[in-house]
Amino acid sequence: MILTVTLNTALDVTWDVESLRPRTSHRVDTAYERAGGKGVNVARVLTSLGQLPLATGLVGGPTGRLIREELRAAGVREAFLDIAGDSRRTLAVVSRDDGDATVFNGRGPHVDPAEWELFRRHYASLLTDARVVVLSGSLPPGVPTDAYARLIRTAEAAGVATVLDASGPALVEALAARPDVIKPNADEITAATGHDDLPAAAAALRALGAGAVVASAGADGLYAITPEGTWRAAPPERLAGNPTGAGDACVAAIAAGLAAGCPWPEILRQAVALSAAAVPCPVAGDVDTAVHRRLLPHVAVVEDSAACASTPKPAR
Ligand SMILES: Nc1ncnc2c1ncn2[C@@H]1O[C@H](COP(=O)(O)OP(=O)(O)OP(=O)(O)O)[C@@H](O)[C@H]1O
Ligand SMILES: [Mg+2]
Numbered sequence: 001m002i003l004t005v006t007l008n009t010a011l012d013v014t015w016d017v018e019s020l021r022p023r024t025s026h027r028v029d030t031a032y033e034r035a036g037g038k039g040v041n042v043a044r045v046l047t048s049l050g051q052l053p054l055a056t057g058l059v060g061g062p063t064g065r066l067i068r069e070e071l072r073a074a075g076v077r078e079a080f081l082d083i084a085g086d087s088r089r090t091l092a093v094v095s096r097d098d099g100d101a102t103v104f105n106g107r108g109p110h111v112d113p114a115e116w117e118l119f120r121r122h123y124a125s126l127l128t129d130a131r132v133v134v135l136s137g138s139l140p141p142g143v144p145t146d147a148y149a150r151l152i153r154t155a156e157a158a159g160v161a162t163v164l165d166a167s168g169p170a171l172v173e174a175l176a177a178r179p180d181v182i183k184p185n186a187d188e189i190t191a192a193t194g195h196d197d198l199p200a201a202a203a204a205l206r207a208l209g210a211g212a213v214v215a216s217a218g219a220d221g222l223y224a225i226t227p228e229g230t231w232r233a234a235p236p237e238r239l240a241g242n243p244t245g246a247g248d249a250c251v252a253a254i255a256a257g258l259a260a261g262c263p264w265p266e267i268l269r270q271a272v273a274l275s276a277a278a279v280p281c282p283v284a285g286d287v288d289t290a291v292h293r294r295l296l297p298h299v300a301v302v303e304d305s306a307a308c309a310s311t312p313k314p315a316r
Contacts, residue, residue, distance in 0.1 A: 002046055002255045003130040003160075005123065005151065006039030006057035008108040008140040009080065011066050011089045014283070020095035020102055029096075034283070035067040036090060038136035038165055040076070041248035041285035042255065045274070047076050048287060051256060054079055056126055058119060058140065060109055061086030081122045085109020088140075101242075108140035116143055123151060127158040131259045134251055135179075136165040148174035161258050164210075165251050167191065175209040181258070182210045183251050186217045198223045199230075199304070212264070214254060214271070216247055221272050221299075226264045229303055233268040235276040236298035239291070245284025250275035265301045272299045 016030040043055035055076055059067050060083035067087055071078045088106030095102070111119075127133065133155050135148050144150075148170055152162045156178070164171070164179040167188040175182075182205065186198065195201035202213040202225050212226035221234035253274040257267030277292035278284075 001129050002043075002051065002053040002132045002134065002259055003126055004039035004043040004046075004053055004055045004057075004134040004136065004255075006037035006055065006137055007111075007119075007143055007147065008138045009035065009037040009040060009057050009059050009064070009067055009087050010106065010108075011063050011070075011087065012036030012092070012284070013089055014092045014094060016094050016096065018095075019097040020093055020100070026093075032283070033066065033070065034074070034285075035070045035076075036284065038248050038251075039134055040067075040071070041245055042134050042136060042165075042252045043076050043078075044074065044285035045249045045252035045278070045287050046256060047074075048289070049252070049256065052077060054126065054130075056080055056123065058083050058111060058115070059087050060084055063087040063089060079122075079126060081115075081119050083109060083111055083115045085111065085140075108138070111140050111142035113142075116147075120150065120154070124154050124158070127155055127160050130155075130158075130160045132161045132163060132255045134163045134165070134255050135174075136248070136251060138166075139170050145169045146173045148179075149177040152177035152179050163251055163255050163258065165247065172208075175205065178209045178211060180211040181214060181254055182212075183214045183216060183247065183254060185247055186215065189213075189215050199225075214250070214268070216250055216275070218243060218246075222250070222268055223304075224264065224268055228264045230305075231265060231268055231301050231303055233265075233272045233299060233301045235272050235295060236300070237295075239276050239279040241279040242282050242284075243279050245281070245286070246275040246278045248284060249278035249287050265303075269296065269299045269301050272301075 046053040059080040064087040088108040189201040193201040219238040253271040273296040
């Protein structure tokens with residue numbers, strides 16, 4: 001089983017308007033609400049592939065109840081822990097005239113130390129049935145920045161592989177706990193290392209403790225330094241649509257590949273095809289399975305043998 005962890009779960013609200021004009025009133029033509037947050041999106045993608053992942057994390061208040069209800073209706077198994085604070089909302093206002101989205105992200109409820117401690121115990125109990133755990137997204141206020149480091153150490157002690165998709169201090173502090181895989185995008189990897197060059201930045205993060213670094217670069221695909229070798233993997237074409245959530249589909253494919261014991265080139269091929277298949281879908285957490293099947297045979301996975309020879313390996 002794949003366990004996904006979303007500490008700052010959200011109710012993602014999308015409003016569709018004719019044309020967004022600041023400082024004026026708007027008629028909202030359609031409004032959608034659904035459970036979100038990166039780990040939730042990963043669980044959704046895995047569920048649509050026919051897997052039975054379990055989504056956990058923190059939810060609270062009336063918004064938390066709506067999140068749970070929506071997940072149940074969508075057939076996503078969940079075991080969230082309730083907290084006192086109200087879960088956050090995000091609002092995307094989509095303007096039909098230009099297709100642009102303006103997004104407002106709530107910060108999330110304050111989590112007190114007792115709630116965080118309870119979650120750590122709850123999480124440890126869920127690990128007993130897991131092969132892989134996905135730790136994704138921002139930390140809500142009150143959760144310490146070494147949260148992912150702690151959760152990774154608990155997973156390692158339980159023999160469960162870890163995939164981390166985080167940024168900033170939450171990512172940097174987690175590296176000391178040696179996550180099996182991290183999946184930063186180009187901006188996150190530059191922010192964490194100061195390198196613009198993807199291979200140099202990925203090598204720097206791996207030297208700090210990650211077992212494998214799968215760096216994503218939008219339509220250019222992936223650059224991956226793994227214990228089995230270093231590869232570039234690219235989609236056969238640039239897809240049009242909404243790339244938000246492509247990274248979550250990429251993480252879903254990595255987790256599924258690790259759980260199935262696939263070799264890295266196959267994991268990367270799947271990750272590129274599945275993440276590209278998220279782009280034509282307007283909402284994060286959805287993938288177009290027909291696009292996935294169509295692209296899969298055409299994904300180029302090329303070994304970067306020069307990098308392989310020169311990459312420093314972390315002491316594990
Ligand atoms: N326009 C596109 N066409 C084809 N594939 C794409 C496109 N955009 C993204 N992808 C695929 O999705 C992967 C992840 O994309 P990206 O680097 O944008 O992730 P991200 O910024 O982490 O996304 P997220 O919003 O989910 O956090 C890429 O490595 C690539 O395989
Ligand atoms: Mg991302």
